[in-house]
Amino acid sequence: MKAEVLAVVLGLVSAVTLALVNTAVKIAGDILVARSVLSVTAALVTLPGLLLVGAPDPGTVAALVWAIPAHLFYQFCLVRAMTHGDLSLVFPVMRGLAPLLTAISAWGLLGERLNPAGWAALLVATAAIIVFALPPRGVSLRRHPDARALLWAGGTAIGVALYSATDARGVRAGSDPLDYIVWLFLLDWVGITLVALTLRRRAYLAAAVMQWRTAVTAGLLSVASFGAALFAMTLVEVAKVSALRETAVVFAALMGALLLKEGFGGRRIAAAAVLAAALIALQFAG
Template identity: 35%
Template sequence: MLSYTGGLVLFAAVLHASWNAMLHGNRDRFLSMTWMSIAIAAVCTPIALFTPWPAAAAWPYIAASGLVHIGYNASLVRAYRRGDLAQAYPIARGSSPLLVTLGAALFAHEAISPLHALGIAMISGGIIALALQASHVSRAGVLAALTTGATIALYTVIDGIGVRLSGGEALAYTAWMFLFYWLMPLLFVAMRGLPALWTPIRATPMAVGSSLAGGLVSIAAYGIVIWAMQSGAMGTVSALRETSVVFAVLIGRVFLGEAVSGKRWLACVVVAAGAVCLGL
């Protein structure tokens, strides 16, 4: 039976699929990601100031993760420009659990059981199979998505180690790491100018509002993952989180009326079976 922690990580996967759908649905994804980042940083600022500070050993990891997250944000926007959601999202998310498992073994000396290794492989394989069924798979799109997957694996391993050094202050660790998201609006203004950031508030308030909501959802989604990695194996937690790809398929089918082929359902079953292996 899936543990309480595993259930929460699966809930985080649903949240993750939801905010990625919000991001991809907005026409200007760089602008959307910037407003998401503003929401994330604004909420986390008071949390960081009024909670006990993480232990000193965690601060290098907080800084490293915060900077890698900015690179991830930029890479994700680029991946969504180069490929469809059905292609970019599965490749980016599917490639990361295997990389996280390798990184955790090398840098955190984590061991993993054969059954859990099988589960991680099934989840990654099923997710990538979903991506390869997309009608238009471009080389540039795949490369952009794989780059995004590498940044996901990098910040996941950094946070998995860092939160264990935080002295049990997972909330404070998460909040201080997300403060680096204040760099996103600075980057946006440097590239496009301040009017490009503020004008959409009047011109397209619904798009800005959905971006702000997506930012709030993403805080909960990744906050749960950081909390789970305090005691759970990084590769296992990462693989469970990436079942978000299956939820993205279900969201597309139920709410967007997208067609789902038999092969895509089979890939979803493989991912679900891999999640069951992780829960045993």
């Protein structure tokens, strides 16, 4: 029982810190540069892990070859989504769509059947995301003010699904899961930083200096979130931890409304709560 309680606490800590990471990045003046500094910070924090692992074995290298591009695609889409839309809009959409895409693809491509409870959860989650995606009252879909943000949020969801698959493969491919985790963090910063340097050029350093405190804090929180989730997964089933982590959509909606003063707070918080409940139910549907 104590292990289960600890796992619940860690899962919720992971969810809150995940929401805080994205809130900190959103607060930053230049989201692309902030994401780059975040990734560099995570790599530096992970650097002592080299004392625990050796050079990556062939299985880990092969997994990283697929994982690094998937993570870069996710990060770039995330930056674009958060640049063009509110946190309380794009975060729940991107986090909510990923499990839905996975469930639908597993049904359509792999023939995995959902039971009635699973279908109900899928439909409720879809309805909640539609609520997020609807334009303000009186505005047509053609003139949707957040169309670009929602498009990038959809791309981010695809990125989440891709890196989830590649990471699952990575922790199983090598001789030790820790090898993959350490090397992923050590290499993950390269792609997004090259993109930031290419697009920002001389402005990169000035932007990094201006917002380094926020970005470094986000990097530390990112490692804490991932670490808490991994630790929780050693105590209880992975599905339970993943379900708890889905509550991040509620925390992100709350932070967007309270800290960033984003509009439609009440509607989005309610929709986020419904979405989180449906995603949790989907995790446990047989």
